[in-house]
């Protein structure tokens with residue numbers, strides 16, 4: 001059992017203080033764990049999904065989210081209560097089932113608001129899990145909550161979405177995102193240490209920071225990368241610099257988000273990343289090299 005109190009929830013930086021047994025917080029869910037989907041996911045970074053078509057990353061997609069990104073591609077599951085209710089033991093069983101199916105890791109997607117329940121499930125499953133546990137998060141985490149994942153999290157697949165409070169407020173209603181995410185990142189690194197790969201090229205430990213370049217957002221991206229580099233040594237993490245923003249999910253009234261990212265914008269941010277010493281991925285899992293290239297997608 002963990003020490004979180006869902007009667008007065010302060011698990012994430014929203015710190016709603018609501019009784020999740022009676023109502024929902026800003027994350028859109030109560031105390032029951034709701035799982036929207038589980039699957040062998042083939043399209044994470046190569047060192048997470050591997051290249052065997054029969055295998056993949058054992059993804060568990062949770063319903064709800066404490067961030068409110070206007071351009072979210074998963075609004076169908078991120079905005080509230082959908083999916084199936086999983087009791088603690090059932091969640092542990094699902095992790096073990098994914099392992100039996102050949103999952104390279106257990107990939108907990110948007111787990112923030114369920115961290116207390118996930119810790120309980122991992123207490124059951126961990127003795128029989130022999131694959132890494134990945135916390136796949138939007139990056140908006142309390143450092144104190146992340147600290148509780150020591151001994152549970154092997155890998156963080158963590159977004160670092162914004163470098164300025166202006167964009168964080170405008171697009172995710174989270175003005176304090178940059179400083180909160182930076183504190184959390186530091187804590188993540190203290191848990192995982194620097195990246196470790198197996199002889200098969202799959203990641204065993206470490207942090208992959210995902211940053212999605214937004215249309216019109218290259219200056220914010222630059223600020224985000226500089227903040228990351230000021231927070232942790234760039235050589236201690238891997239950076240996935242993403243360019244696959246799709247405008248279809250953005251509201252019509254936010255005009256600057258209604259287009260794709262240009263090559264100029266992406267390359268500008270890529271140059272900043274390179275100058276700051278970040279490494280990333282090639283798409284070739286066999287090499288699992290930390291050589292920064294723009295085509296890791």
Ligand code: SF4
Pocket residue numbers: 009010011012013014015016017018020024025026027028066112113114
């Ligand atoms: S996890 Fe949900 S209820 Fe708890 S503080 Fe965050 S948004 Fe609020």
